[in-house]
Amino acid sequence: xxxxxxxxxxxxxxxxxxxxxxxxxxxxxxxxxxxxxxxxxxxxxxxxxxxxxxxxxxxxxxxxxxxxxxxxxxxxxxxxxxxxxxxxx
Numbered sequence: 029x030x031x032x033x034x035x036x037x038x039x040x041x042x043x044x045x046x047x048x049x050x051x052x053x054x055x056x057x058x059x060x061x062x063x064x065x066x067x068x069x070x071x072x073x074x075x076x077x078x079x080x081x082x083x084x085x086x087x088x089x090x091x092x093x094x095x096x097x098x099x100x101x102x103x104x105x106x107x108x109x110x111x112x113x114x115x116x117x
Contacts, residue, residue, distance in 0.1 A: 029053030035107030
């Protein structure tokens with residue numbers, strides 16, 4: 029199973045999804061903030077996460093991720109409000 033989470037934030041949801049997918053699939057985590065992406069990727073490495081995310085730093089609305097296909101996409105917390113463009117999202 030291929031899962032994508034948009035909006036990493038503190039990374040807790042991404043950690044949870046990664047653990048749940050372990051042995052069953054892969055998680056791609058997308059965020060527009062480079063610092064959040066770098067910190068999350070470093071933390072997962074340092075903590076030895078058993079199924080770490082593929083971290084992609086981009087604005088998913090303006091950066092094509094068409095070459096990827098997902099079985100499930102999640103957007104939780106304040107991400108939808110921060111994006112502000114419900115139609116395109």
